[in-house]
Amino acid sequence: MPHYQPLILRRYKQALGFSLGMALLTPWYAMGVEQTAGTQSGVPQTQSGVPQTQSGVPQTETIIESPPQSGIPQTLVIDSFETMQAPRDYVSGKVTSFASYIDRFFGGDRHYQESNPSVFQMDLSRATGYGGGRRFELDARLNLRLPITEGKLRLLIETDPEKNAIDAPAKSAPVLPRKSVAPKGVGVAARFASTDEGTWHFHTDAGLKFPIPIKPFVRSAVNYTVPLGEWNMTAAESVYWFNGLGVGETSTLNLENIMNVQVMFRSSSNVTWLRDRKNLDMRQDWSLFHTLDDRTALLYQLSTFGISNPGYQVTDTVLLFDYRYRMHQEWLYFDFSPQLHFPKLRNYQATPSFSVRLEVMFDVDK
Secondary structure, three states, X not given: OOOOHHHHHHHHXXXXXXXXXXXHHHHHHHHHXXXXXXXXOOOOOOOOOOOOOOOOOXXXXXXXXXXXXXXXXXXXXXXXXXXXXXXXXXXXXHHHHHHHHHHHHOOOHHHXXXXXXXXXXXXXXXXXXXXXXXXXXXXXXXXXXOOOOOOOEEEEEEEOHHHHHXXXXXXXXXXXXXXXXXXXXXXXXXXXXXXXXXXXXXXXXXXXXEOOOOEXXXXXXXXXXXXXXXXXXXXXXXXXXXXXXXXXXXXXXXXEEEOOOOEEEEEEEEEEEEOOOOEEEEEEEEEEEEEOOOOEEEEEEEEEEEEOOOOOEEEEEEEEEXXXXXXXXXXXXXXXXXXXXXXXXXXXXXXXXXXXXXXXXXXXXX
């Protein structure tokens, strides 16, 4: 027994040392395994085979979202002006509808140029006094919508097509001394026009003017309409070339406002440039359209005319009153218009004139 005691003690000490070493290394080894697992997976593993117990402590949940496309934080914006959109559209619709009715009733150029149906107008007029003549003047024009083209292609037949190069809101323009700008004739043209009833409208014409010698001409116009609160604004631009008249350009700005259910105010600014004349012809109209009933309407208008060469100057100021009566259904109208001119040719002295007109106007649905 004494012979084996040192051997037993050595074996016991070795076993005890091995047990203590394993006890000390096991926690460090376990920690190393957990760290290695954490680096291999970016998201901590929460699932295990042991059922999870619920506790009263609120559980938080981490949601990984894709980063926003821009560096600016996205916030919920509440538009406080959204409630104003419906009243704005309502007022704008009323202004547009009433202005279209006025242009249709007075035979305005806007109705003729932008009407979707075919339009035919014929005027028999006579003016006396300042700028008037002793003869009746006959003017006619036809804007015919061709079939199968959805309104994009039209045929135009017009007397004196130079007059229609400028888009005027109403045909009841003040009587002015006649200028021999171009000889009288009849123009026939093909028109390509936009059909969308939106804010933009454009058309381009190419035609010939008769009689012989035949003279070609080209016209193009675009306008943009936008509501401005209780107002409607229309900006128009037209360019044209006539053989004999040359190249020209006209800019127009109209502002319209409904004052009440029967009265509309319109301000119209117009500038025309002709290359051969090297001059700007300027015109400003302030108009009040007053509808008395479905047959009668009145126009009160103040107009100022000016030129730029030689020097900017006012050439005439006109006070105008126009009485328009629908004689039969919606195609026969009568106009009577007394006017008072203050022309520079007569040292701005008051000079009266008046005109009468009988007009026939057909739409395709009339």
